Amino acid sequence: MKFNTNFPYPVLHPENDDYMDSNFESDLSIRPEFGVVKISTNFHLQNRGLDELVRNELAAFTVHIQCPLTSFRQLYETTEDYLEISIEKEKLRGRIFAHAFLVAKEPIENYRNDLLNAWYGDLEISYQKGSILAIGDSVESTMLEDHTDLMNLPAIISVRKSLDADVMDVEMLSNTIVISLPTYEYNQYAANALSRLKNSILTSIILPSLVQIFSSIKDNAGDYEEYTWYQVLQKIFEASNYSLEEVGTERLSPLKAAQLVLRRPLKASFEEIEKLNRMED
Amino acid sequence: MKIKFLSEETLLDLRTNYSSYKTHYYRKDNNWFDEYFKGEGRVLESQIEFELPPFHFEENYSESDRKNVKQIYESLKHLTVTQATQERLWSGLAHLQMQDYVFYRLKKELINKNDKRINTAFFFLSGNKRSLFVHILARLWWVGYMTYDSKNASNPYWLTDFFTEKDFSARSVIFFSSNFTSNRNITIGILKALYKINHELDHIKRDHFVQATKYLNKVGGALILDMLTEEDVEKMIDKQLRKHFELPDRVGVL
Numbered sequence: 001m002k003f004n005t006n007f008p009y010p011v012l013h014p015e016n017d018d019y020m021d022s023n024f025e026s027d028l029s030i031r032p033e034f035g036v037v038k039i040s041t042n043f044h045l046q047n048r049g050l051d052e053l054v055r056n057e058l059a060a061f062t063v064h065i066q067c068p069l070t071s072f073r074q075l076y077e078t079t080e081d082y083l084e085i086s087i088e089k090e091k092l093r094g095r096i097f098a099h100a101f102l103v104a105k106e107p108i109e110n111y112r113n114d115l116l117n118a119w120y121g122d123l124e125i126s127y128q129k130g131s132i133l134a135i136g137d138s139v140e141s142t143m144l145e146d147h148t149d150l151m152n153l154p155a156i157i158s159v160r161k162s163l164d165a166d167v168m169d170v171e172m173l174s175n176t177i178v179i180s181l182p183t184y185e186y187n188q189y190a191a192n193a194l195s196r197l198k199n200s201i202l203t204s205i206i207l208p209s210l211v212q213i214f215s216s217i218k219d220n221a222g223d224y225e226e227y228t229w230y231q232v233l234q235k236i237f238e239a240s241n242y243s244l245e246e247v248g249t250e251r252l253s254p255l256k257a258a259q260l261v262l263r264r265p266l267k268a269s270f271e272e273i274e275k276l277n278r279m280e281d
Numbered sequence: 282m283k284i285k286f287l288s289e290e291t292l293l294d295l296r297t298n299y300s301s302y303k304t305h306y307y308r309k310d311n312n313w314f315d316e317y318f319k320g321e322g323r324v325l326e327s328q329i330e331f332e333l334p335p336f337h338f339e340e341n342y343s344e345s346d347r348k349n350v351k352q353i354y355e356s357l358k359h360l361t362v363t364q365a366t367q368e369r370l371w372s373g374l375a376h377l378q379m380q381d382y383v384f385y386r387l388k389k390e391l392i393n394k395n396d397k398r399i400n401t402a403f404f405f406l407s408g409n410k411r412s413l414f415v416h417i418l419a420r421l422w423w424v425g426y427m428t429y430d431s432k433n434a435s436n437p438y439w440l441t442d443f444f445t446e447k448d449f450s451a452r453s454v455i456f457f458s459s460n461f462t463s464n465r466n467i468t469i470g471i472l473k474a475l476y477k478i479n480h481e482l483d484h485i486k487r488d489h490f491v492q493a494t495k496y497l498n499k500v501g502g503a504l505i506l507d508m509l510t511e512e513d514v515e516k517m518i519d520k521q522l523r524k525h526f527e528l529p530d531r532v533g534v535l
Binding site for chain 2 (some may be wrong): 175
C-alpha cells in the first residue's frame with residue numbers, strides 16, 4: 001500500500017527538507033499472538049512546534065492499518081509516545097499494511113514553526129483535519145491461513161488432469177498455481193510420480209511451469225501479489241536473500257530463479273538416470 | 282444445517298475442467314452434480330450452522346437482488362470476514378446448498394452459454410478482492426456486510442435498500458473496489474450523501490457513484506481520510522457532488 005509523499009504543504013519526512021534539525025521516527029512491528037494480531041510502535045518526535053500540536057490535541061500520533069482482502073481499514077490514534085493495537089485474527093487475511101503518521105486532528109490555521117525551512121518564509125500555511133504532518137515508518141505482513149505451510153512449494157502448486165487439453169498449461173489466477181496436463185500425460189505422471197524417476201518427472205513438469213510463471217511475474221506482479229502462491233514464493237526468495245521483484249532482471253533470470261527454487265533440478269534428474277542405468281548394467 | 286464446502290481438490294477440478302463439465306451447468310443437470318459430489322472427499326462439512334435463506338425468485342432481478350442481499354446476510358451474519366473471503370465456501374454454497382438460487386440468477390447466462398459469467402459466478406476468477414463483489418453469492422453477503430448500518434436499530438438495512446435499488450452489479454464493483462470504502466465511516470458517509478441527493482433528484486446515476494469515489498481518491502492522496510467522521514465525509518461528498526453536477530445547496534441541517 002503506497003501513500004503519497006509529495007504534499008502541497010510542509011511534512012516532516014526524511015526524504016524532504018521541509019524542516020531543519022527535526023526528526024520523526026517510529027518502530028512498527030506486527031506479530032500474531034494467540035488469536036489476535038498485535039501491532040505496536042514507539043513514536044519519537046523531535047520538533048518543538050509539532051510536539052506542541054500534539055500536547056494541545058490538535059494533532060495525534062497514528063497508525064493506519066489496512067487489509068485489502070477483508071476490507072479492514074482503521075486509523076488508531078494516541079497523544080502518548082507508545083501505541084499498541086490488538087486486532088482479532090479473524091478480521092485479517094492475506095497482506096496487511098501498517099503506516100505511522102502524525103496527523104492533524106482539527107483544522108490548523110496560520111501554522112508557524114521555527115524549524116520550517118526558510119523556503120516557506122512568510123507563506124500562510126493551514127492544515128485540514130486529516131492532513132499528514134509527519135511520516136514515520138511502514139511495515140507489511142502476510143497473514144496466511146494456519147494450514148498453509150510457509151516454505152512448502154508443493155502446497156502452492158497443484159498438478160491436475162485436463163479432460164480436453166492437448167498440451168500442458170499453467171493457471172496463475174488463484175491461491176494455488178494449477179498445472180493442467182492432458183489425460184495421458186497426467187495418468188503417467190500420477191502413476192510414476194513416486195517412482196525412481198520422480199525427480200526427472202517433476203523437473204519436466206514443474207521447471208518449465210516455473211519459468212513461465214517467473215516470466216509473467218516480471219510485468220504483472222500487481223495482478224498476482226494477493227495470491228497465496230505469490231506470497232509463499234516471496235518468502236522463499238527472501239529466505240535466500242533474493243527478492244521476487246528481482247526475478248526477470250539481469251541478476252536473476254526466470255530460468256535461474258526456477259532452478260534456485262527447485263534446488264538444481266537437472267542435477268537431481270541426471271543423478272537419478274545415472275543410478276537407474278547403473279542398476280540395469 | 283451446517284455449511285458444506287468444497288475440498289481444495291474438488292474446487293480445482295471444477296475450475297480446471299469447466300469446459301468439459303459445462304454442458305451439465307447449461308442443463309442444470311442435478312443428477313450429474315449429485316453423482317459428482319458423492320465422490321469421496323469432494324464435499325466437506327463445516328461446523329458453521331445456518332438456516333437456508335428464503336430466497337426471492339422474482340423475474341425482475343433488481344427487485345430480487347435487493348431482497349436477497351438482506352436474506353443472505355441475515356442468514357449468514359455470523360460468518361467471520363475471513364470465512365467470507367473463502368472461495369471454497371462460496372463456490373460450495375453455489376454448487377450445493379444454494380444451487381437453485383444460482384441457476385435462477387444465471388438463467389440468461391446459462392441459456393446463452395455465457396461461459397465467462399458462469400465461471401465468475403461460481404468461482405473466484407476476478408482477483409481475490411474483486412471476486413467478493415462479482416461471485417453470484419459472495420457479492421450478496423458482502424454488499425449486506427458493507428452497507429449494514431448497526432447504528433440504525435429500527436432499520437439497519439436502510440442504506441442497503443438504497444444501494445441495491447438499481448444497477449446492483451456495476452455499483453457493487455465500482456464502489457467497493459475502492460480502498461477507501463473499506464473504512465466503515467467513509468462508506469456510510471458517502472452513502473448517506475448519495476442517499477440524500479438521490480431523494481432530491483428522484484434517482485441518481487452510476488456517474489454519481491463514480492464521481493464520489495473519484496473525488497475521494499483525489500483528496501485521499503493528501504489527507505488521511507480515516508481521521509474524518511461519518512458526518513465529515515458526508516458533508517465533503519455532498520459539497521463536491523453539488524459542485525460537479527451543478528445542484529443547488531441544501532438548506533438546513535444535513
